[in-house]
Amino acid sequence: MAEGGPQTRRSTPATLHDVAREAGVSLATASRSLNGSVRKVNEEYRERVLAAAAKLGYTPNLSAQAVARGTSTTVALLVADIADPYFSSIAAGVVGAAGDDRLIVTMAETKRDAERELELVRAMRGQRPRVMILSGSRTIGDPNAVALEAELTAYEQTGGRAVFISESDLPFRTLPLANRSGARDLAVELHGLGYRRFAALTGPETLRTTHDRVAGFAEGLASVGIRVPDDRLVRTAFTRDGGYDGMRRFIEAGLGDTQVVFALNDVMAMGAMSAMRDAGLEPGRDLAVAGFDDIPTVRDVTPRLTSVRMPLERIGEQALRLALDDEADAASARAASADVSTEVVIRESTPRVEA
Amino acid sequence: MAEGGPQTRRSTPATLHDVAREAGVSLATASRSLNGSVRKVNEEYRERVLAAAAKLGYTPNLSAQAVARGTSTTVALLVADIADPYFSSIAAGVVGAAGDDRLIVTMAETKRDAERELELVRAMRGQRPRVMILSGSRTIGDPNAVALEAELTAYEQTGGRAVFISESDLPFRTLPLANRSGARDLAVELHGLGYRRFAALTGPETLRTTHDRVAGFAEGLASVGIRVPDDRLVRTAFTRDGGYDGMRRFIEAGLGDTQVVFALNDVMAMGAMSAMRDAGLEPGRDLAVAGFDDIPTVRDVTPRLTSVRMPLERIGEQALRLALDDEADAASARAASADVSTEVVIRESTPRVEA
DNA sequence: TTGAAAGCGGTACCAC
């Protein structure tokens, strides 16, 4: 391209001022016609302003509005990894619900790093978001927790609303997820199918979600008098690759007489099934597999994966509702969490055990 | 919870003013110490300001900064459906790259609706984002195209940068995706494996991506003297359920002697494989299947899915780079698109055809 | 270097 060639004149966006002048009314009137709360503007003026705005291609400057009004229309969302179906589904719920309320959602990734998360919270506060939703699981004994609490407390004290998806131990609104009871139910159902010898592919023990799901699963089994041997609790990363790697190691170390392995989330389960195949084992036949979350793709793997359904999109929606709902008394929180309860979905990866 | 219980006093965030007062310096000095471009502030003052800011928990108000500076640090991202792995991977790329540049990304979903997309572009302009990335495929003959072009032109004229991921016909920067050549390569490779009779599960014919992939596939086959019969081009939705439904219909209508079906994207392919199984057919054995995009989960389905790899995260990154790169001469665009080229990945879903 | 002050684009209170 030729340099210095003809170039459309670069201008600046039309301002409310421009609109008012064009319409021949005052700034105040223009503001009222375009955004004003209760309409109390002469119809004729109103129309002139609207016409002027259209003609000029005026779009209100949200930043300016935020400054003037002292409140923004932003909701900040923190996820561990947006490419992970668990988080992208939650994000879809948040984005959808936010759109309904004409709120804008900004997003950042913690990469499962507590330090980074803290920095991000700090950075996002700069946007003065109305709501901040933190969706990664908490880390037990996280040294950053106190700093995070301080940061969020300051945030709330200045008018913001922090919401955790999944329990946090921190004193903020929380959308509790039925990790524990879901895992418990799963254990019982599996027992009902005839399974007696279990293993689990778990995440870092400091991850609260890991802890809750393992605990729930153990409880469920305990209720029928079964225990998972320690050497059948394989610790690995909470990701697909973690699932693959954990299963590979487990196979190498010897499955023993294990009948079914509970992978703490679906992506891990999917990785685990791949590892089995790579080792010449057929999931569902040589070893049953169950996951957790019920992400959409578990219907499309073979065998279809038994899982614990979490209504992820709805969880995203409810988290936002919980934050926005200002009479967020216990009742509303209860309603929200009831709405996101789990359900065990038995599929082919855990066939009934023949007697 | 008791109503009207003790409640921490709700205050407003510390302002630069507060910091300046606390540090005993002027507003200007405080501003310069905290953000100022070239440092030219007495070290002692600087420290006092920093200390005051820390003490007060000061975070600059991004909106106010945007208003005062006349430029924001926002990048707006439009996707069709964030829960779809294709888009969530691209989003991950954008979010990652934006984070490196300390940019904030805001996201909205078009739900594949051109009307809605137009509205969203309009709404997002209110944020005065530095960059706007539109990642859904274009619709051929979209009546909204002219309005969209007008809106984006106005946006660019006022300093913004619009970038399309995938060709658009609209006069804006574009990160071209190798849909056509990728599909062409796939066709040739499949032919090389011995396949001779093809079918395709395609999206709406008005969807540019559909068009390009179908055209490329047809070209590739044409180069080896093969043609896909019209009645083996099944039109369906560009989603997992579309793939399922299209395959179901195709099976009902009769597969004939079809050897392999090309699903225009991986999620469709996964749906299609499930439909086959539900109909008692084994993918890869009774009928080969190939997809496109190479989303992460295709490694974990059975049989592993042959696909055309698109470096989705990198695509997201490059789209942002392309927008930000101000000497975005042809060279940079070329470099970016070279970086996002495709590669056919043959897996078990398309076994070599025995002679 | 530092500080006073004039904006930036809007909102909303206060008279008229």
Place this chain on the structure above:
DNA sequence: GTGGTACCGCTTTCAA
């Protein structure tokens, strides 16, 4: 109802 105007929080000239 309408317009004048004092802010909102921050940046950036411009003098001192």
